[in-house]
Amino acid sequence: MAKDKKVEQITDMEVDFAQWFTDVCLKAQLVDYSGVKGLFILRPYGYAIWENIMNYLDRRFKELGHENVSMPVLIPESLLQQEKDHVEGFAPECAWVTMGGSEELPERLCVRPTSETLFCDHWSHVCHSWRDLPMKYNQWCSVLRWEKTTRPFLRGREFLWQEGHTIHATPEEAMEETEQMLEVYADCCEDLLAMPVVRGSKTDKEKFAGAERTYTVECMMHDHKALQSGTSHYFGDGFARAFNITFADRNNQQSYPHQTSWGMSTRVIGGLIMTHGDNNGLVLPPRVAPIQVIVVPVAQHKPGVLDKASEVYEALNAAGIRVKMDDSDNSLGWKCAEYEMKGVPLRLELGPRDIENGVCVAVRRDNFEKITVSLDELTAKIPELLEAVQQGLFDKAKSNLDSHVFTARSLEEARQLQEENGGFIRTMWCGELDCELKMKEEAGMTSRCIPFQQEHLDDVCAVCGKPAKHMIYWGVAY
Amino acid sequence: MAKDKKVEQITDMEVDFAQWFTDVCLKAQLVDYSGVKGLFILRPYGYAIWENIMNYLDRRFKELGHENVSMPVLIPESLLQQEKDHVEGFAPECAWVTMGGSEELPERLCVRPTSETLFCDHWSHVCHSWRDLPMKYNQWCSVLRWEKTTRPFLRGREFLWQEGHTIHATPEEAMEETEQMLEVYADCCEDLLAMPVVRGSKTDKEKFAGAERTYTVECMMHDHKALQSGTSHYFGDGFARAFNITFADRNNQQSYPHQTSWGMSTRVIGGLIMTHGDNNGLVLPPRVAPIQVIVVPVAQHKPGVLDKASEVYEALNAAGIRVKMDDSDNSLGWKCAEYEMKGVPLRLELGPRDIENGVCVAVRRDNFEKITVSLDELTAKIPELLEAVQQGLFDKAKSNLDSHVFTARSLEEARQLQEENGGFIRTMWCGELDCELKMKEEAGMTSRCIPFQQEHLDDVCAVCGKPAKHMIYWGVAY
Numbered sequence: 001m002a003k004d005k006k007v008e009q010i011t012d013m014e015v016d017f018a019q020w021f022t023d024v025c026l027k028a029q030l031v032d033y034s035g036v037k038g039l040f041i042l043r044p045y046g047y048a049i050w051e052n053i054m055n056y057l058d059r060r061f062k063e064l065g066h067e068n069v070s071m072p073v074l075i076p077e078s079l080l081q082q083e084k085d086h087v088e089g090f091a092p093e094c095a096w097v098t099m100g101g102s103e104e105l106p107e108r109l110c111v112r113p114t115s116e117t118l119f120c121d122h123w124s125h126v127c128h129s130w131r132d133l134p135m136k137y138n139q140w141c142s143v144l145r146w147e148k149t150t151r152p153f154l155r156g157r158e159f160l161w162q163e164g165h166t167i168h169a170t171p172e173e174a175m176e177e178t179e180q181m182l183e184v185y186a187d188c189c190e191d192l193l194a195m196p197v198v199r200g201s202k203t204d205k206e207k208f209a210g211a212e213r214t215y216t217v218e219c220m221m222h223d224h225k226a227l228q229s230g231t232s233h234y235f236g237d238g239f240a241r242a243f244n245i246t247f248a249d250r251n252n253q254q255s256y257p258h259q260t261s262w263g264m265s266t267r268v269i270g271g272l273i274m275t276h277g278d279n280n281g282l283v284l285p286p287r288v289a290p291i292q293v294i295v296v297p298v299a300q301h302k303p304g305v306l307d308k309a310s311e312v313y314e315a316l317n318a319a320g321i322r323v324k325m326d327d328s329d330n331s332l333g334w335k336c337a338e339y340e341m342k343g344v345p346l347r348l349e350l351g352p353r354d355i356e357n358g359v360c361v362a363v364r365r366d367n368f369e370k371i372t373v374s375l376d377e378l379t380a381k382i383p384e385l386l387e388a389v390q391q392g393l394f395d396k397a398k399s400n401l402d403s404h405v406f407t408a409r410s411l412e413e414a415r416q417l418q419e420e421n422g423g424f425i426r427t428m429w430c431g432e433l434d435c436e437l438k439m440k441e442e443a444g445m446t447s448r449c450i451p452f453q454q455e456h457l458d459d460v461c462a463v464c465g466k467p468a469k470h471m472i473y474w475g476v477a478y
Numbered sequence: 479m480a481k482d483k484k485v486e487q488i489t490d491m492e493v494d495f496a497q498w499f500t501d502v503c504l505k506a507q508l509v510d511y512s513g514v515k516g517l518f519i520l521r522p523y524g525y526a527i528w529e530n531i532m533n534y535l536d537r538r539f540k541e542l543g544h545e546n547v548s549m550p551v552l553i554p555e556s557l558l559q560q561e562k563d564h565v566e567g568f569a570p571e572c573a574w575v576t577m578g579g580s581e582e583l584p585e586r587l588c589v590r591p592t593s594e595t596l597f598c599d600h601w602s603h604v605c606h607s608w609r610d611l612p613m614k615y616n617q618w619c620s621v622l623r624w625e626k627t628t629r630p631f632l633r634g635r636e637f638l639w640q641e642g643h644t645i646h647a648t649p650e651e652a653m654e655e656t657e658q659m660l661e662v663y664a665d666c667c668e669d670l671l672a673m674p675v676v677r678g679s680k681t682d683k684e685k686f687a688g689a690e691r692t693y694t695v696e697c698m699m700h701d702h703k704a705l706q707s708g709t710s711h712y713f714g715d716g717f718a719r720a721f722n723i724t725f726a727d728r729n730n731q732q733s734y735p736h737q738t739s740w741g742m743s744t745r746v747i748g749g750l751i752m753t754h755g756d757n758n759g760l761v762l763p764p765r766v767a768p769i770q771v772i773v774v775p776v777a778q779h780k781p782g783v784l785d786k787a788s789e790v791y792e793a794l795n796a797a798g799i800r801v802k803m804d805d806s807d808n809s810l811g812w813k814c815a816e817y818e819m820k821g822v823p824l825r826l827e828l829g830p831r832d833i834e835n836g837v838c839v840a841v842r843r844d845n846f847e848k849i850t851v852s853l854d855e856l857t858a859k860i861p862e863l864l865e866a867v868q869q870g871l872f873d874k875a876k877s878n879l880d881s882h883v884f885t886a887r888s889l890e891e892a893r894q895l896q897e898e899n900g901g902f903i904r905t906m907w908c909g910e911l912d913c914e915l916k917m918k919e920e921a922g923m924t925s926r927c928i929p930f931q932q933e934h935l936d937d938v939c940a941v942c943g944k945p946a947k948h949m950i951y952w953g954v955a956y
Contacts, residue, residue, distance in 0.1 A: 032600055032604060041600050042547055044546065048546070068525050069519065070528075070620070072518070072519065073636055074636070095575045097574060097576075098577065099573070111551065122512070131806075146578040158551055
């Protein structure tokens with residue numbers, strides 16, 4: 001046994017959820033701190049999770065006809081200022097480049113906080129005719145937002161994301177795109193990450209700077225706080241007018257195209273951690289796990305054990321499973337703790353007696369169930385078990401979500417329900433900013449979304465008692 | 479026929495090679511200029527080429543055990559200064575962030591020009607034991623270097639690249655890595671991009687800031703200038719000492735690891751253009767081409783033509799070929815010129831008479847040869863034709879390279895050979911910086927590399943007449 005390795009302890013999530021989260025991020029080797037506050041290093045294991053998310057999204061985007069591009073990392077201040085709502089939203093948190101080499105720049109340049117202005121500027125050069133539309137672009141990059149408080153994944157001054165940007169000949173087509181891309185995010189959360197979502201619209205207060213409408217998928221974390229996991233924006237032709245993007249339509253009339261943008265970021269990995277993790281560390285759904293199965297030989301010095309373990313490894317690898325074998329001289333206990341910390345969905349233990357019996361023991365990370373699997377059936381059974389873990393995690397998260405949506409008919413009731421249970425508090429709402437601000441002030445909750453699936457809970461707004469327009473979800477959010 | 483489309487003209491390469499290059503970049507829709515000098519937009523077609531290069535390299539890196547990570551985009555000035563040769567090389571061309579939001583930063587941060595310092599800082603946190611070694615990391619990102627003169631792909635203030643960074647327990651292992659990664663770059667150039675290379679070492683003058691040794695693959699462009707297409711660096715333990723990265727070796731002694739880094743950038747797309755392009759535009763080797771085959775229906779209004787063209791498209795698509803069909807109402811002439819400009823390796827024309835005869839006509843982009851292909855044999859023949867184009871392009875580039883390596887025995891002869899023929903001028907060299915500077919001053923050439931494959935041309939240095947150490951290649955480089 002290696003002397004330099006010991007099982008790492010993490011804070012109990014019931015004792016201090018925030019500290020538990022940070023511990024998991026560090027001990028599962030997802031991130032490291034850099035020398036600049038709020039700029040995090042994604043270590044190989046953390047980045048591999050992001051790669052799996054990227055692969056899923058990139059495939060979906062391309063199937064829907066999107067093309068990847070690369071826009072500059074710097075935006076001239078004058079370009080950022082061209083759309084007034086947009087610059088108001090982003091300028092306060094821009095990082096500014098003012099020197100190039102030893103020379104002061106004639107105009108300062110911000111490190112992109114988002115790239116609408118760059119896409120618009122480009123489109124104003126290359127969009128001429130209805131034949132050029134739609135233009136459906138995406139880029140994978142990092143963006144900078146100079147936040148005051150920062151946490152790994154959840155709030156960084158730099159984060160990785162994709163930003164999709166499209167222009168269309170008609171508002172209907174752009175709106176369809178906005179809705180379609182939200183569905184892709186919902187699928188990514190639910191099918192890949194086993195994170196059930198609530199789909200809805202943001203209120204005017206919470207929508208993206210410069211957007212006419214913002215759609216969101218909201219997830220619920222283990223501690224019953226909310227996390228906005230992906231957003232999709234409809235801009236109408238506001239940016240097109242501000243940037244003078246025009247095209248000749250089929251009747252040769254100059255028109256403004258209608259625009260969308262949509263983004264998902266490494267923030268969703270924070271959500272993944274807080275949805276499925278437990279006091280032993282990370283718990284990863286198999287479809288996004290960099291390692292789906294870890295093979296751990298037991299009593300590996302005994303004759304035949306390592307050979308058989310290698311056979312098992314090879315068979316699973318050939319079956320397309322992301323499998324790893326740990327035949328290091330670390331102790332069995334250390335190995336178990338290590339791969340539990342890293343959230344590997346299945347651990348396969350294989351010792352001399354198992355080999356005699358032609359079996360191995362699969363241990364599920366999500367519920368620690370031990371399943372004896374015949375070695376003959378391995379390549380059929382393991383994918384089934386992985387699917388069971390995936391489904392099990394989704395079901396658990398879904399039941400956590402469903403059991404934490406509460407209905408309130410007054411602000412006071414809403415406040416109390418949040419205080420006692422957390423979760424989403426749903427009320428009717430008149431649609432006025434004043435009531436939204438009051439909910440924030442007096443019950444500490446922001447509006448999460450106006451769900452697409454509306455229910456009629458009451459005739460009047462829970463805050464002001466005036467006629468209600470929508471059912472809305474409130475919550476405490478990351 | 480569309481009235482708003484016309485065949486775009488480009489400058490003849492014989493008239494003005496630099497302008498021809500810029501024309502191809504723009505007219506083939508690879509890039510667009512942004513509002514900031516030297517920051518280019520990679521449009522979908524340009525980015526798709528980069529994606530194919532990324533896919534090739536990423537697969538090779540991972541097969542060799544490398545893991546992807548993400549490092550911050552900003553480097554504190556004090557961190558950059560920690561290794562003195564390195565900061566001297568890069569500080570003059572850094573872009574500096576001095577403001578975060580409305581606040582002046584306590585220390586200015588540079589937008590990464592390269593990330594050695596960030597990797598070293600991280601390793602100083604996470605490298606403890608020989609068990610942790612090697613650490614073989616890579617990252618895909620963009621970097622900034624505030625250059626005075628800029629050109630699409632060839633010299634940008636921002637460019638996309640990958641940077642590999644590794645640390646190893648022994649110098650031998652690190653040196654092996656340095657050599658191995660150069661071979662990956664050579665393979666990428668030759669097998670994927672059909673660009674033959676000369677492998678060799680850089681002189682001390684030309685090596686990477688802070689490196690003990692820099693290896694390079696040098697390619698020759700159509701105009702007989704040289705392009706450095708990928709480099710791999712051996713650092714010894716210099717950075718490890720500067721950043722205090724240590725590990726307990728097998729005898730529990732604290733040691734410094736040995737380090738490498740290696741990079742290939744979008745610059746190589748500039749090389750691709752200048753190696754294979756012609757006066758009709760881009761010419762792409764099939765293995766890297768975003769569209770390998772364009773299906774162009776002839777007289778597509780005639781009954782049955784579009785149906786048959788779609789069948790052909792479907793068959794090729796199902797066979798895993800990157801195929802596109804253009805059934806727009808643009809003229810046949812426009813379509814031919816358009817896909818020639820974009821360098822699509824094969825154009826398949828299919829008209830009523832072809833269909834009657836059960837054939838289509840394949841036109842090779844590299845030599846405009848027309849080949850009649852039976853529709854029954856399509857999925858067997860097209861991959862063969864694509865391979866023929868790939869090989870044809872490589873052979874042509876190889877013969878261009880081989881016929882433009884000239885031997886000189888004096889500086890004056892070298893100067894004259896370069897002036898008359900361009901290409902690589904090879905001479906013997908004493909190894910002294912003075913002679914290298916003299917070659918630059920008097921013959922306008924920089925050292926390209928000291929080829930791994932040495933020949934003994936003479937006993938003495940062509941510049942100073944003192945005893946020679948190496949055969950060296952000189953050239954005029956991009």
